[in-house]
Amino acid sequence: MSILPAIHAFDTQPMRHRVVLITGGAQGIGRGIAQAVLSAGGSVMIGDLDSEAGHACLDEWQAGERAAFRQLDVSREASVQRWVKAALARFGTIHGLVNNAGIADPHQGPLHELSLATWNRYLGTNLTGAFLCSKHALPSLAAASGAIVNIASTRALQSEPDTEAYAASKGGLLALTHALAISAGPAVRVNAILPGWIATDAWQKPTARHxxxxxxxxxSQHPAGRVGTPEDIGALASYLLSDASGFVTGQSFVVDGGMTVKMQYA
Incomplete structure (x- = not known):
């Protein structure tokens, strides 16, 4: 028998027969990831606080049985439990989870003026939300040899003034990623994506789209020569959710057009 490595045909539908849950999946980066999964042959259950945006996705996608929406507040455990239960009732299994939902505005003023309630709101949504969704999806993910993708931010690595709560929540996601990769592996792989500047204006609900x-x-300030799009994040997320990345876990991937490696002098 020959041990010569074979040339295998490239799979153009790597998410075929796979079900992926995406938090904050109705707008922005979350919608970009959902559309990438659908285009790769998969099915999606999107969760979002904005019901108008969620139903608009289903109307515009026209994906039939391959797409579902349920309102979701990732900071509330009961809401997460209902969402995961609804996904299992609809699809029967879960192959992937994308923890994308979060408060997007990083600027909250000087630290000495930052209220504890605001600090807790950032961590409760951006970090605790990922914990809760992972916790309740993990048994199904393990049974399906699935994958988790956490959407962090390049602000976990570098900062502007007055962004402590946001940066801490995104930095926590990186630690959660490598810790969970060890605890849940080898049954479940866990990776993180750190987006830079992603223009999401055209990826909002119809009434807010421009x-x-x-x-x-x-x-021009980006070494790649352009600002990012949700499609850039969706492409990497689809890879990390598929079997093509079967030897990749516990890693963090920066997708920022090269900004974090660019030396900048005043």
Missing amino acids: RPKLSRRDR
């Missing part, structure tokens, strides 16, 4: 206003400077 073309992004990007200047030449906005584009």
Whole structure:
């Protein structure tokens, strides 16, 4: 028998017959990931606080039985439990979870003026939400040899002033990622994506959708020559959720057009 490695045909539908749960999946990066999974042959259960946005996705996608929506508040355990239960009732299994939901505004003023309630709101949504969703989806993910993708941020690695709560919550996601990769492996792989500047203006619900206003400077400051799109994150997420990344776990991937490796002097 030959031990010569074979050339295998490239799978154009790597998510075929796979079910992926996506928090914050009705707008922005979450919607980009959901559409990437659908285009790769998978099915999605999106959860979002915004019901209008969620139902708009189903209307626009016209994906039939492969797409479902249920309102979700990731900071509330009962809401997470209902969402996971609904996904299992609809699809019967879970192959992937994308913890994307979060408070997007990083700027909250000087630390000495930051209230404990605001601090807890950031951590409760951006970090505790990922914990709760992972906790309740994990048994099904383990049974299906599934994968988790946490959406962090390059702000976990670098900061602007007055962004402590946001940065801490996203930094916590990186630690959660490698810790859970060890605890849940080898049954479940866990990785993180750190987006940089992603223009999500055109990926909102119809009533809030508009073309992004990007200047030449906005584009040129990125070594890649442009600002990112939700499709850039969706492409990597689909890979990390598929069997193609079967030897990848506990890792954090920066997708920022090269900004974090660019030396910047005033």
